[in-house]
Amino acid sequence: MSLKQSHKSYPQAFKDEAVLMVLDQGYSVADAAKSLGVGTSLLYKWKEKYEAQRQGIALEESERDELKRLRKENKELRMEKEIPKKGKRLLCERNEVRYRFIKKHSNQFPVALLCRVMCVSKSGYYDWLKRPANVISLDTLKLYRRVRRLFEKSRGSLGNREMMKKLRKEGYQVGRYAVRKMMRRLRLKVTQRQAYKVTTQRKHSDAVADNLLNMNFNPSAANQVWAGDVTYLKTGEGWMYLAVVMDLYSRRIVGWHIDKRMTTDLISKALMKAYNLRQPARGLVFHSDRGSQYTSKQFGKLLSNYGIRASMGDVGACWDNAVVERFFGSLKHDWIFKVAQPTREFMKQDVTTYMKYYNLERLHSANGDLSPVEFENSQLKVSSLA
Known part of the structure; x- marks a missing residue:
């Protein structure tokens, strides 16, 4: 028996019934094709032809191509609207951040569409995917240098929480865990503070004022x-x-x-x-x-x-x-x-x-x-x- 399956022909009535399952009964093309045991692409063709005939349109080859193109374009526009709004907020971020977003959503949307929406090239995205995990990107290297510079500028006083706040003020989208990891890799360690020692001395003959604050250290305006x-x-x-x-x-x-x-x-x-x-x-x-x-x-x-x-x-x-x-x-x-x-x-x-x-x-x-x-x-x- 030949391994190659012979082309099977279907009666027109069968084709019409299959199409009506999609148009009238609410089946998706994939579900209807599966239940009838036919290919999804084949059912799409029957549906396309049925709709054209029902509308009394005899499509030329060029017109069919144009119709396919328009349908594809409409489908992409619908999918583009479904892409999470967060993606559009990342357009001002470095490419690596956008690549991570594309990778996260590549199971839901075509990579080509995601790359177009995120304003990056497909080749750049795939190059990033192939990059070994231990290779640091230029953007990441700049971030590491900034962390070291801020730490040195503070004379080693910035902990990971304060470092995160500084970086976020400068526009870096980083979390405390990521900052802590970077500081560990750079071996940036904050030393422990010394205990407080009482140094106040007074002459008992001097006048002492009342405590007007009582530990209320938050006045409502400057120069109060x-x-x-x-x-x-x-x-x-x-x-x-x-x-x-x-x-x-x-x-x-x-x-x-x-x-x-x-x-x-x-x-x-x-x-x-x-x-x-x-x-x-x-x-x-x-x-x-x-x-x-x-x-x-x-x-x-x-x-x-x-x-x-x-x-x-x-x-x-x-x-x-x-x-x-x-x-x-x-x-x-x-x-x-x-x-x-x-x-x-x-x-x-x-x-x-x-x-x-x-x-x-x-x-x-x-x-x-x-x-x-x-x-x-x-x-x-x-x-x-x-």
């Missing part, structure tokens, strides 16, 4: 509440002392001063710089610990001259000035401790560099993952639109 504190910075030439003034609304450092002596002049100069920069209205609250510099008559007089009300937390209670303490922790852990035995002059320059980085680039969850300056600018825009 400032917080100040002093920290020790070790250099190869001895200690230095840094006083800062922070606007609690945006977490922005609005004034600071560094010197080799911890005096009332140190904190006074930091406050004067803040006042000259911001020019706040009278009634602003300045919150600090009960250190002897902050409780001194000299500093109290300066506050009074500026029309600023004093507020003080308890001795040794770091949580009473938690936001500024957290800033010092970031400064030391993320920045200062990365340089061994710096000179006093280098320390001054390094602190200046960090202040710019902190105010302009370091993201804060309290600010909706914006830097202090970005947050203030965004609120100014909102106010101008109100």
Whole structure:
């Protein structure tokens, strides 16, 4: 018996009945063909001929070709509408992201159609498919370089969560797991922070102000509440002392001063710089610990001259000035401790560099993952639109 099946002819009545199963009874072409034991393509031809005859159209060969082309075009347009909307949002992404989308949906839609919708070539897609898994694309390589650059710029302080936020702000569509994986591959490791140590000392004869904040560190506008504190910075030439003034609304450092002596002049100069920069209205609250510099008559007089009300937390209670303490922790852990035995002059320059980085680039969850300056600018825009 021949392996080649002979061509089978069907009566016209059978063909018409088969077509009517599709047109009148709601069967799909595939289901009707399967139930009758005929080929799907053959039933399509019968249906096409039946419809043409029923409409009284005697189609020429060129007209049939045109009809096929139009039907194919209509079918592609219908499928194009069914492609998930997410695909169209990926058109601004790098090719690798679009290739992954095509691969994910290649079982539902023709690859040629997906490539056309995603604005990539079929050859490029198939080249990407053939690429070994261990070969890194140019886009991925650029992303790895950016991760390393951001990590180095932060002096190794960015963990995977903060790194993800930074990358997303720059337009990279990455998740925390992917960022963690990249950082591991690059061997980028964040060191653990040191424990907080109490440094506040005061003279019992000095005046102490009430705690006006009671740990409410979220004022509703800029220049309502400032917080100040002093920290020790070790250099190869001895200690230095840094006083800062922070606007609690945006977490922005609005004034600071560094010197080799911890005096009332140190904190006074930091406050004067803040006042000259911001020019706040009278009634602003300045919150600090009960250190002897902050409780001194000299500093109290300066506050009074500026029309600023004093507020003080308890001795040794770091949580009473938690936001500024957290800033010092970031400064030391993320920045200062990365340089061994710096000179006093280098320390001054390094602190200046960090202040710019902190105010302009370091993201804060309290600010909706914006830097202090970005947050203030965004609120100014909102106010101008109100």
